[in-house]
Amino acid sequence: MLEDDEAEDGSINFGESFMDPYSMSIERRPMNEDPERGRRYVYELIHGHEKQCYDIIRMYPPVYIKLCEKLKEDHHLMETDEVSIQESVAIFLTICAQNGTQRYVGKIFGHSQETIGRKFHEVLNALEHMAVELLRPGPEELNQPHPKLQSDRRYWPYFRGFIGAIDGTHVPVTVAGKNSEKYWNRKSGTSMNILAICNMDMLFTYAYIGIPGSAHDAKVLMLAMEGNHQFPTPPMGKYYLGDSGYALRPGFLTPYRGERYHPSEYNRARPPSSHKEMFNKRHSSLRSVIERTFGVWKAKWRVLREKPRYAIHVQRKVIAATMALHNFIRLSNLRDVDFDSDRIASNIAEEDSDSDEELEQNNTPMQYMEGIRDEISASLWSSR
Known part of the structure; x- marks a missing residue:
């Protein structure tokens, strides 16, 4: 006995045994079937x-x-x-x-x-x-030394004019079309070069966001200071610590060029051998707070390490928002393992910095800051 859809010759009539899919009515269903x-x-x-x-x-x-x-x-x-x-x-x-x-x-x-x-x-x-x-300094932050600075014998009273560390870091961005060219950085990726200043509490006190990754750190600083961006200019006698990507100028104390700088270059077998190296080692140690701050910030928010899926103006907002979240968490005075852990020994800022050979800056002598640097280095060397 043959099945209903099977003909005498053994063939099967699919047209009669299956419904036409285009004739079926489609029932619309809400995306959220569980509103709770x-x-x-x-x-x-x-x-x-x-x-x-x-x-x-x-x-x-x-x-x-x-x-x-x-x-x-x-x-x-x-x-x-x-x-x-x-x-x-x-x-x-x-x-x-x-x-x-x-x-x-x-x-x-x-x-x-x-x-x-x-x-x-x-x-x-x-x-x-x-x-x-x-994202701004406290009322007295530009004039009063930080309590942590005053309590650390490695830095006080030598760096008594220190009010923060400054550096740039690159955040990957997604840019379409011809606009992507100016966002290409030295590492063959598209990014924004974010200028930031932080204090010894690992709080961002200033951020300049949106400059394409092809721009040098010194160029970004110039744009921040010359534009109407409320840059917190250091008062007389105060300064930010910056690496060799910035010029030695009033308000910005940079290391001696041509000398060992990063702490990893010093050890018991090769301690500082001159007042300049002693200065550079302490300068690098104190300035590393900006590297640690960048490290905590980027480690917490994955969107900062991978290219996000938004237009470039939205990506700028996301960077500002995550910096604000960073400060909010820090200021909450509640526990956060990222800030408490030493496992984030970040080299992010160091990796992002441009080499000395690429630096283009005004070499006009800055006797005032040179005098401060020489005074600090001499005091550190004599008290070793």
Whole structure:
């Protein structure tokens, strides 16, 4: 006996045995079939194991809750019936911490890509507003020596004019079309050269963001100082420590050229052999705070180490936002293992710095800063 669809010759009539796929009606289904998924996910982050929360959004629950409150009260972040402020902030932090796509994050939180994108930009705008408040020196920071400086016999009273360390670092960016040419750096990648100043608490006190990676550190500093960017110019007698990529000039104390500089070049068998080397070693040790600060900042936010998936103007905002988050976490006075750990012995700033041979600067004698440098080096050498 033949099956219903089988002919006498053994052939099968597919046209009769299968429905036409184009004739089927397609039932529209919402992207989010579980409207409470995001709220439950955030609840688990806050009330679950703290390490899980830290690994996903790069901060512990108390800091995260404190951040949500600040963005709501001080920076006008609003919630909706569908998405709470805590959920919006968690969406943003997850994207930056994991460099995840909005589609993937939407699956985690149970929202459409459109909703994820909208909440990402709302939090980004609030954090950019917060960056204006946090990325600047304190009221007396340009005039008063830092307590940590005064308590460290390696540097005090020799570097009594020190008010911060300055350097540039490259952050990978995605740039399309002809505009990508100017963002190509010496390492054959597209990046932005970020100028930053930090204090001894590893807090960013200034950031100049957006200059293409082809620009030299000294060029970026010149643009920052000449433009209307509220550059915190050191008062008389004060200075930032910078590496040999910057010129020795009033307000900027740089090392002696042609001498050993980085601490790795010194050991018990080869200690400093002159006052210049002694100065360079202490200068490098004190200035390394900017390298450690860059290291913590980049290690925390994966979006800074991998090319993000946004337009260049959005990438600028992301850099400012993550710097603001860096300062907020540090100022929260709550535990954070990234700041407490010595495992991030960063060479980022050192790797990003341009070589002396590439430096183009004004060689006009700067007797004032030369005198300060010589005085410090002589005092260090005599007290060794």
